[in-house]
Amino acid sequence: MNDARHIDDSVLMLEIDGELDSAEAAAARRHCEACLECRERRRLLANAAERFDAAYRSAFRPEPPDASVARLRARMADAVRTPAGTAAKARFATPAAAIGAAAALIIVVGAIEFSGRRAVAGPLPDARLTPGLAHAVSRDRVCADNTPDAPEIPSELAAQVFRGYRIDPRPRAYEVDYLISPSLGGAGDIRNLWPQPYAEGVWTSRVKDALEDHLRSLVCAGRIELAAAQREIASDWIAAYQKYFMVDKPLPDHIAFVKDRPWE
Amino acid sequence: MEAVALSLPEPPATCVRAAVEREVAAIFSQSHAPLARYLKSVGISSADAEEVAQDTFMALFLHLRAGKRRDNLRGWIFRTGRNLALKRRQANSREILADPPPPAAGPEACPETNAVLAAERQRLEAVVRALPGRDRECLLLRAEGLRYREIAETLDMSLGAVAASLSKSFSRLSNVSDRP
Known part of the structure; x- marks a missing residue:
């Protein structure tokens, strides 16, 4: 219990941490020199603070921020390329990731936001129909298989996807694509599938395939978290491509990249 | 003698932007690890803490690029990160168990x-x-x-x-x- 003649503990704490101005600190120190009780309380507080700091520091795990800095730099550059309003919205639309602990699947919902470039069946899926769905798998499991093949999508399921998008498919025009690829834990569920134009514009399924391979290699190298890769590809795979390859447009090699067969 | 108003040309927007990018990257290098550690203590996972830290520094970039206040930036960063972390925790709709405790000390300690x-x-x-x-x-x-x-x-x-x-x-x- 602090007596009115004594210094309050909070003032002692301010003095210990150098938070008082020089005159106040000098007055507090003078008082402690003359007052055994305050001196003892100050010693106990300072000792506890010192021991806590040492224990806290001992728990530090060194985390070299190189990869994180590179990622932030890419995001800043991306924000500059995008008009200010959209950049702010896109960056801070937190994807709602509904993760059920007991559930076998998790839904990765992308930013449900429709911009002008988002066609009903264009390079980006309709987030209402295809929010993205992934299995609750670990990074180790995702990375265990060196050359994972995407499971064949049953024709009935593909037909359902086309119906959902109100598309009468022309042969070789679309690839029914996984939004979150199976190589990143994506599920073969209608909520994770959409008809992606095979060769319309520059943001084609071939370009997305290249991104999927790159993201998987980053995940397996421990450079990004699996959940982050799933979220980013589900939110806006084009933005993810621009970020991770640090380009505005697809690289020529990726435009010609052939991995999956078109839907016939 | 006639007074002539001297006006220095404004630095080009690209220079200002590059300066802000450099400044944010420098602050990030200093504050990223402490912020991420603190965010985990708010009750989110390591992966979420990293995401929130990234979002926080992007917010800082936009904040500084818009020429907003610069006093007590570290307080601003931690407050913004804390708010984003609380939203993330709420969005996850469940408390995520804290990560397992890290090793007690570096390999150099006896x-x-x-x-x-x-x-x-x-x-x-x-x-x-x-x-x-x-x-x-x-x-x-x-x-x-x-x-x-x-x-x-x-x-x-x-x-x-x-x-x-x-x-x-x-x-x-x-x-x-x-x-x-």
């Missing part, structure tokens, strides 16, 4: 030192866990090197309340620390 530090940390952790949330956050923010005014800004408290919280917590810790 086993005796490791054992002493580990025992000390366990005792302290028990007390810290029992503290009210606000007191615990004050303690952790101080341990991350924030000044009292920065803690006050982060947690929207007065400076006096921060000092009172810390003195109360260290008083409790001193009782425990002195016991074997």
